[in-house]
Amino acid sequence: MRMPLSGALEVAMTRNSAVAAVYREASRRLLSRSISTLARSMEDQRRESGKELEALRSVFGSLIELDLDLADPDALRSPIVAPAIEDAAALLAAMERWESEDFELLAAIAGAAIAGTAIAEAALPASTEVAERVAALAEQARKRASWAQDHLDLLGISG
Secondary structure (H helix, E strand, C coil): CEEEHHHHHHHHHHHHHHHHHHHHHHHHHCCCHHHHHHHHHHHHHHHHHHHHHHHHHHHHCCCEEEECCCCCHHHHHCCCCCCCCCCHHHHHHHHHHHHHHHHHHHHHHHHHHHHCEECCCCHHHHHHHHHHHHHHHHHHHHHHHHHHHHHHHHHHHHC
16 A cells, blocks of 8 residues: 555554543543553553654654555554443453454555555655654553553453
């Protein structure tokens, strides 16, 4: 899938905002203190990730053309549908899935930025910077997926 860096970052930003909104709502409505704390922490991290994605898009978005290698590109554009927030297991499973999907998307953007086509000469050194910064965001998503899975595992043990 070929697209400008700005388009790929826009997809990531849209998903990021939608997932952060679900996390915000979950942190307010869940009765489980540990899961609501997790959701609040993940929402805070998503807010910071959104700022970083916006900064990358505004500075580098029009400089690089990407060829993204995604398993299912359409799945990443589909709307975020939250399970019933009262169902902690379903919410944690969705959190793990969303974070894993975002890891895949961000890792693909980082990899494609290195191999990307420079639209402007200034993009050559920028490709490396974009790749490093997006790879850091991908690693954060991977960690959040792991946290959600750990909470889901603990919920299964206690239930």
